[in-house]
Amino acid sequence: MANEGFFQKVYEVAKLIPYGRITSYGAIANYLGASGSARMVGWALNGSDKENVPAHRVVNRKGLLTGKHHFQGTNLMQQLLESEGVEVVDNQVQDFDKLYWDPMKEL
DNA sequence: TCGGTGACATCCT
């Protein structure tokens, strides 16, 4: 695992996100020691769907579902979050600070 | 091998 690529680490962390919880790209990047390179996390999640990773639980620092456009359905990402009890309005997660899951803190 | 790309974050004006 530790020898896996940067992407694999992102997948592992994303998979550890609890049900009904969300996190941010920066949090994962920081956890992986790539603080400031949050873009890598986003790019990693680009292929996360192949790894069965809940990329819909990963949003930007504002709680905005910036990556929804990369999902199959336009509102698929929102639907998935709502299915988990996460309120999403206008592609933005409500109670973001409350549902926020910090890997650095939890792990 | 090298350059471009990318779903953000942060600094500066």
Next chain:
DNA sequence: TAGGATGCCACCG
């Protein structure tokens, strides 16, 4: 305070 521009680093062709 708000908006725009730049930088981070790993994968793909």
